[in-house]
Amino acid sequence: MKVFAHQDAAAFARTGAKEFRHNREVLVTPGARDVFSEAGIKVVFESGASAEASALTAVTSADDASLFSSPLAEKLKKEICEMGRRVWIREYCDGNGGNISARLAENRFICTPTGVSKGFMTPDMLCMVDGEGRQVAGTWKRSSEITTHLAIYNTTPEAMSVCHAHPCHAGAFAIKGMQPPPRLIPELEVFVGTVGMAEYKTPGSPEMAESIKPLAPQHQSIIMGNHGVITWGKSVEDAYFKMEITDAYCRTVILAQSIPGGASIPCEKIGELLELKKGMGLPDPRYGLKPAELCEVDPWTQMCGQRGCSTPVTPFNPLEGPSSSPAPAEMEALVQKITDEIVANLK
Ligand SMILES: [Zn+2]
Known part of the structure; x- marks a missing residue:
């Protein structure tokens, strides 16, 4: 099968023809179809062999076809x-x-x-x-x-x-x-x-x-x-x-972010990492920068602002219970209500 690509379509369009006929031996790429539609050229598919189509395949880029299968x-x-x-x-x-x-x-x-x-x-x-x-x-x-x-x-x-x-x-x-x-x-x-x-x-x-x-x-x-x-x-x-x-x-x-605290790699150690990187031949625009230039912002401040990421931890006192739990009087009433319901169900 011959591939009829974009540049072949462009060459065909320059001939001024308004119709492109091809058979199953000629594959028209989407790029070529784009060129045809822009140039107002009608693409006609013929199920049988056509002398015209064989002639057209001569303008297919042999270079691209061989490069693509290299x-x-x-x-x-x-x-x-x-x-x-x-x-x-x-x-x-x-x-x-x-x-x-x-x-x-x-x-x-x-x-x-x-x-x-x-x-x-x-x-x-x-x-x-x-x-x-x-x-x-x-x-x-x-x-x-x-x-x-x-x-x-x-x-x-x-x-x-x-x-x-x-x-x-x-x-x-x-x-x-x-x-x-x-x-x-x-x-x-x-x-x-x-x-x-x-x-x-x-x-x-x-x-x-x-x-x-x-x-x-x-x-x-x-x-x-x-x-x-x-x-x-x-x-x-x-x-x-x-x-x-x-x-x-x-x-x-x-x-x-959900864990309190916020350590980071120390500034001077970033220089060491960049040295390692340079030794591996990897590119980095930061080569040659001074430690202060490498560490202008604290990463956790950049990430979460001055207050940090994690929400303050309220210590839990087992004697008082968490602050959001019901007051003792409310809790007693709740226990009583549940007990009454269970007893009523048993009856
Ligand atoms: Zn995307």
Whole structure:
């Protein structure tokens, strides 16, 4: 089967023809269909073989077709399906939510399709897009949020893969419009760094992509206001790891709020963690900052304000009982009433 992709449709549109005929040997991608509908070209499917259709396949990009089935593309497709499975198992996505992509070649990216659960994808469902998000290969329609991924690839050359999901714990910070406080667990400091915070924008919109652009080079994990999280890494698994670490951190911080007190990693020790990180060759915009600059805010003050997170604990006096229990006279009347009812029932 020949794939008739977006750029083939664009070349066809330039001929000025108003009708495109194809048979079952020619597969028209969703990207190509978009071009046809924009150009007002009618797509006609013919069940029998057609000489016209065979002639048209000559303009199909042989380069994209072979790139899309290359060993590297097949490896990335498998990895994306595996990470999709982990995203679903860890409950980081709901329904058809979330999307994963990987940089394949100059201006070419493999990405997940729209409208499917990320836990049950197979490699044949994946798509390939160019740097503008136009689909150039694959039979399933690409995710609309790929434009947000491209905002990362186009500003951050080190980003080889992007993972976007809706994990609940980081999502709780997203709906509060709050950045998770720093300096609480080494794992986040070393393997993720400071989590970025983007304002709410309509998912998949150009505004969403614009809001991610300035944050991506500084943050490998970004919380998207009232939406979810987007992470990038040096491989598909690495991008997924950033998601896992971000959500585990948020979960622990939320749980810790109910416990009185609030310790954090001492300022000077953050410098040591950053040294470790540098030794591993991991990027971090905080390299070179002084201890005071690394610890401007106390994490628990940032999280809960000056009063702290936990509610004051009232000591329990067993002789008095908790303050909310009925007064002794009321309690006596209650016991009497229950006893009377039991006795009446026995009779
Ligand atoms: Zn989303």
